[in-house]
Amino acid sequence: MNSIKGFIIAGTRSGCGKTSVTLGLMAALARRGYRVQPFKTGPDFIDPEHHTRAAGRISHNLDGWMLDGNTIRDIFSRYTQDADAAIVEGVMGLYDGFSALEETGSTAHLSKELNLPVILVVDARSMARSAAALVLGFCGFDPDTAIAGIIFNRVGSKNHEQTLREAMSLTEVPLLGCLPQRDDVSTPSRHLGLVTPEHILDLESRYASLADWVEEHLDLDLIMDNLPDIPIPPRFDEVPMIPRTRIGYAKDIAFSFYYEENLRLLRESGAELVPFSPVEDKELPEDISGLYLGGGYPELSAFDLAQNTKLRRAIAEFSADGFPVYAECGGFMYLTESICKDDRFFPMCGIFPFRCTMKSRFQALGYREVRLSQDTILGPTGTIVRGHEFHYSAIDEVEENRPHAFAVTDKNNRTSAEGFTANENTLGSYIHLHFASNPQAAANFVEACAERESR
Structure with missing residues (x-):
C-alpha cells in the first residue's frame, strides 16, 4: 500500500492568511520536487484554481455537507495515487461549518473523515501571551481534532516573534514557525473572495514569492519528517467509457x-x-x-x-x-x-x-x-x-x-x-x-x- 505525507491547513477564522500559507507550502514543496496533490475544504471555486496553478495538479473540493464520508474518501484516494504529499486548505475557522451546534462541513470534520493532522494558522497581529491562550482554546475545544502544530502569521518583528515563542513554551503544542507580515505576497481579493488567476498578471511571481516566504521562515524538512504517513489504498484502473x-x-x-x-x-x-x-x-x-x-x-x-x-x-x-x-x-x-x-x-x-x-x-x-x-x-x-x-x-x-x-x-x-x-x-x-x-x-x-x- 502506498503512503504519502498529508495535512490540512486550517485557520482560526477567515482572513487569517491560511490561503497564502497554503499556496506558499504547495509552491515550495512542488519546487523541491514533491508531487503535491491539492484539495479544498468546502464549496469554494477560486482557491482551487490557485492551488492548481501553484501545485501543478488539479485541486478538488472535499465538502463534508454536500458529500458523504465515503465519497470524500473516494475522491481523496482517487487523486493521491501517484502523489508524494496532499495539502488540504480549510474553510473559514477550523470549527466553522454548516451549523454552530455541530461539525458537519467544517475543516475539523474533514480532518476526522480523512484522518489527517491539522496545522493551524493564527493571525498573531496585536497578540502576545494571549496567542497561547487562543491556541489552547482551539486545541481543547475538540480533543478529537488532531492539531499537529501552529504557524503564526503576520508577525510584526523579531521581538514579537520572540514573545510569541515564549508564550507558546507555556503549552505543549508544537510551534512550526512565525511568518512575518508581508503585504506584497498576499493574493488580491474582491467581493466574492480571491481574484481568479486569469485576472492576475504577475501570478507566477506571486507564487514564487510565497514559496520564498515559507521557505525562509518555516522548517519544511522538520514539518514533513514529523508528519505521519497516510496510507492510500490502491485502486484498480478504470476503463474509460467510449463517449456517447x-x-x-x-x-x-x-x-x-x-x-x-x-x-x-x-x-x-x-x-x-x-x-x-x-x-x-x-x-x-x-x-x-x-x-x-x-x-x-x-x-x-x-x-x-x-x-x-x-x-x-x-x-x-x-x-x-x-x-x-x-x-x-x-x-x-x-x-x-x-x-x-x-x-x-x-x-x-x-x-x-x-x-x-x-x-x-x-x-x-x-x-x-x-x-x-x-x-x-x-x-x-x-x-x-x-x-x-x-x-x-x-x-x-x-x-x-x-x-x-x-x-x-x-x-x-x-x-x-x-x-x-x-x-x-x-x-x-x-x-x-x-x-x-x-x-x-x-x-x-x-x-x-x-x-x-x-x-
Whole structure:
C-alpha cells in the first residue's frame, strides 16, 4: 500500500492568511520536487484554481455537507495515487461549518473523515501571551481534532516573534514557525473572495514569492519528517467509457467555476466535454448535443460578452431547438436578457425573460438542498442534489406565475422556490450543484443530451 505525507491547513477564522500559507507550502514543496496533490475544504471555486496553478495538479473540493464520508474518501484516494504529499486548505475557522451546534462541513470534520493532522494558522497581529491562550482554546475545544502544530502569521518583528515563542513554551503544542507580515505576497481579493488567476498578471511571481516566504521562515524538512504517513489504498484502473455524446462547456476568463468531480462524472457517464469561450469564440463547438455553463464573473466581462452577438444568438437558437442546456450562477446570468452593472445594461442570450442586476452586497449565501419540482434534464421530479449559493446579483421582474424547477431547503430548514426552465430542455439557477452528492444527476444530463442527438 502506498503512503504519502498529508495535512490540512486550517485557520482560526477567515482572513487569517491560511490561503497564502497554503499556496506558499504547495509552491515550495512542488519546487523541491514533491508531487503535491491539492484539495479544498468546502464549496469554494477560486482557491482551487490557485492551488492548481501553484501545485501543478488539479485541486478538488472535499465538502463534508454536500458529500458523504465515503465519497470524500473516494475522491481523496482517487487523486493521491501517484502523489508524494496532499495539502488540504480549510474553510473559514477550523470549527466553522454548516451549523454552530455541530461539525458537519467544517475543516475539523474533514480532518476526522480523512484522518489527517491539522496545522493551524493564527493571525498573531496585536497578540502576545494571549496567542497561547487562543491556541489552547482551539486545541481543547475538540480533543478529537488532531492539531499537529501552529504557524503564526503576520508577525510584526523579531521581538514579537520572540514573545510569541515564549508564550507558546507555556503549552505543549508544537510551534512550526512565525511568518512575518508581508503585504506584497498576499493574493488580491474582491467581493466574492480571491481574484481568479486569469485576472492576475504577475501570478507566477506571486507564487514564487510565497514559496520564498515559507521557505525562509518555516522548517519544511522538520514539518514533513514529523508528519505521519497516510496510507492510500490502491485502486484498480478504470476503463474509460467510449463517449456517447459531445457537450460544450464554457471555460474562459468569465466562466471558470466548476467542481472537477462534476466534469469527471459527466465524462464517466459518457460525455466528451468540449471547452469553448463565450467571450472570444464566435461559434459553438461542432457536433455538440448539450451545453454546460458554469459560474464565474460574467459581470467583469459583460461588455465583451454583449459584443459577441453571434455566439449569444447561437446559444439562444441551440436552446430553442430543444438541445439540453444547464446553467448555474454566472452561466445562468448569461442566459438572461441582460446584466445591469453600474446603471449600464449589457444584453445577454435572452433565453430567460428577465435581467440580473449587480448589487452592493451579497444577495444569497449558504448551502442548499435541491429537490426537483418537475422533470428536468437533471432527473425526474423528486431528484435530490446538494449545492451551494453565493452571488451579488439579483433577478428583476420575474413573472409572478412563472413555475420554478427547484424546491430548495437552506441550513435553517427554510424552504423556497428557485430555478427556471425554458424551451423544455434548458435549466438554470443561481445554485452550484455538486453532482457527487447524487451522481445520477450527471448521468441524467448526459442521457438527455444523447437522446436529443439521436433524434
